[in-house]
Amino acid sequence: MAEDLQRPGGAMSSRPLHFIFITDCSGSMAGDKIQALNNAIREAIPHMREVAKDNPNADVLVRSVKFSSGAGWHIDQPTPVDQFNWVNLIASGVTDMGKALSLVAQQLHIPPMNERALPPVLVLISDGQPTDDYAAGLSALLNEPWGKKAVRMAIAIGDDADRDVLSEFIANPEIQPLEANNPESLVQNIKWVSTAVLKAASAPPSQLTNSSKSNNNVPIPQLPPAATGPAVW
Amino acid sequence: MAQSGVQVKWRTAECRVRGAAHKLKDKPCQDAVKAIETPDGVILAVADGHGSERSPNSAEGAEAAVDVAIEQLQPFFKNCCKPPAKPNSIERFTLPDGLPRKITQEWWSRILFKETSGEDIPLNEDEKNEIFRKYGATLLAVVASAEYLVIFQLGDGDVLLVDEDGSINRPIERDPRLFADETTSLCLPEAWLSMEVKSIPISNNPPALILVSTDGYSNSFVSTEDFEQTGSDYLQAIRRDGLEAVSAKLEGWLNEASEQGSGDDITLGIICRADMAKGETER
Numbered sequence: 001m002a003e004d005l006q007r008p009g010g011a012m013s014s015r016p017l018h019f020i021f022i023t024d025c026s027g028s029m030a031g032d033k034i035q036a037l038n039n040a041i042r043e044a045i046p047h048m049r050e051v052a053k054d055n056p057n058a059d060v061l062v063r064s065v066k067f068s069s070g071a072g073w074h075i076d077q078p079t080p081v082d083q084f085n086w087v088n089l090i091a092s093g094v095t096d097m098g099k100a101l102s103l104v105a106q107q108l109h110i111p112p113m114n115e116r117a118l119p120p121v122l123v124l125i126s127d128g129q130p131t132d133d134y135a136a137g138l139s140a141l142l143n144e145p146w147g148k149k150a151v152r153m154a155i156a157i158g159d160d161a162d163r164d165v166l167s168e169f170i171a172n173p174e175i176q177p178l179e180a181n182n183p184e185s186l187v188q189n190i191k192w193v194s195t196a197v198l199k200a201a202s203a204p205p206s207q208l209t210n211s212s213k214s215n216n217n218v219p220i221p222q223l224p225p226a227a228t229g230p231a232v233w
Numbered sequence: 234m235a236q237s238g239v240q241v242k243w244r245t246a247e248c249r250v251r252g253a254a255h256k257l258k259d260k261p262c263q264d265a266v267k268a269i270e271t272p273d274g275v276i277l278a279v280a281d282g283h284g285s286e287r288s289p290n291s292a293e294g295a296e297a298a299v300d301v302a303i304e305q306l307q308p309f310f311k312n313c314c315k316p317p318a319k320p321n322s323i324e325r326f327t328l329p330d331g332l333p334r335k336i337t338q339e340w341w342s343r344i345l346f347k348e349t350s351g352e353d354i355p356l357n358e359d360e361k362n363e364i365f366r367k368y369g370a371t372l373l374a375v376v377a378s379a380e381y382l383v384i385f386q387l388g389d390g391d392v393l394l395v396d397e398d399g400s401i402n403r404p405i406e407r408d409p410r411l412f413a414d415e416t417t418s419l420c421l422p423e424a425w426l427s428m429e430v431k432s433i434p435i436s437n438n439p440p441a442l443i444l445v446s447t448d449g450y451s452n453s454f455v456s457t458e459d460f461e462q463t464g465s466d467y468l469q470a471i472r473r474d475g476l477e478a479v480s481a482k483l484e485g486w487l488n489e490a491s492e493q494g495s496g497d498d499i500t501l502g503i504i505c506r507a508d509m510a511k512g513e514t515e516r
Contacts, residue, residue, distance in 0.1 A: 008466030010459025012493040057496025149413035205285035
C-alpha cells in the first residue's frame, strides 16, 4: 500500500562546511598576541554556534592548523561547531606558513573532501613574514579545486605582518587583509570572519561559471569597521 | 525489456518544493517544472533559478525556461520522428539544426519582452546581458517518444536513466565546470554552446524510468551512491504501488530531503514507462 512507501534513496545529510583557522604561532606572537588570539577565537565560538543554528542545512565543521618551526594540525578532526572547544596555542619558533598551507591543501583534496560540500572557509592569521617557501604551499592550495573555491580571509596582526603575502593568499583584489593592531580589533575581526563570512558561506546561491574575480562563489559581506583604539602591536 | 513490437508509452509525474532554507529566509521557490503527455510521447522540463543577488527574478526566469522548452520541443515529434525508411532504422531520427540556440534565443526574447513590457527599447549587448542575468536559470528537458529519448541539459541538475533491473545510467557526462555551486545558464552569452544534447534510440531497450531533478536533490544525499539509489527505489515503488501513489508522496519526500539535506528548492520530474507502473497499462 502507498502508506507503506519508504522514502527513496540512501542516507541524507546537510552539506559539510569546513572552517579552518590557520594560525601563526611563531616566537614573535609570544606574550599578549598569542593570548589575545586564544581569547578571540574562544570568544567567537558561541557566535559561530548561533550562525550554525540559524543555517541547519550547513554542517559546520571546525579545525585548526598551526605554524611556527614546521606546521601541524592543532585540532585535526573536523569538529561539529557545537562540540568545538579551543585549545590554547603556545608561541615559539619561526614562521613556516608554506608548510601549513600545504597541510590544508592535502585536506581539501577530493577525497577526503567531497564535491557536494559547501565552499570551505580558510582564515589565515599571521604577524610576520614567512620563513619557508610559502609560495609552494600557496600554489598547492590553489591547485586544489576546493582550495581555489574556498573563501580565503586573512588577518594581519601588527605592523610586521606581511600584507603582500596575505593578499596573495586571499587572491581577490576586492578584499584586503583585515588589520588587528590591538586585542579589541583582533576580537572584532575574528568574530566577523567567524560569523558574517560563515553565514554567507552557509547558503551560497548558484553563481555563473567564471563570473567571479576571486574564483570563489560566496558573496563576501561588508567588511567590519576599521579598528579603533591605540595600536599596541 | 519492452515486448518486441509493442509501442512504448510514457507517463509523467512531477513535483517541486520550496527549500527549507528558503522558507527560513522567506525566499520564494526558484525552481520550475512542466510536463506534457501527447499521443506521440512526453516532454518534461525542469529549471532552477539562480537565486543570487544579481538574479533577483530567477524564479520568473525558471518559469519562462520550462515554458519555452515545452513549446519549442512540442513540434519535435512531428518534425523529427519521420516515418521509418526501414524498421528499426536509426535514419528515421533527425535532430533539428540549432535547437539549443533556438531554445536559448526564445528564452532571451521572452525575458526582454517581460522587461520592456513589449516596447521596442534599443539596448546594447551589455544591457541585454545584464537583463538576462536578472532572470538566470538552468534548464533540463527530456523528450521521450516510442523510439527515441532526447535529453537537453544546460547547467547543474541530474538526469538518471533507470533500467528494468534498477541499474543507473547518466546519459550526459558531468560538466567539470559545474562545481562549488557554479553553473552554466540560459543567461550567459552563447549559452547554447554549453547545452548538452543527447539523443538515444530506445526501440529495443527503453529505460524503465527517467528521473530529472534540480541540484537541490542530489546535494541532499551523503554520497552519489545514496542519491543514485533513488533510481531503483522509485522504480520499485512505482511497480508495486503505481505512479499515482508515488506521485502523491513526492511532496513529503522532497520536503524531507530539503529539510534533512541541502535546504535548497528541490524539483523532481519522473518519466515512467507505462508498462512498468502498476495500473498504467489499463489507461
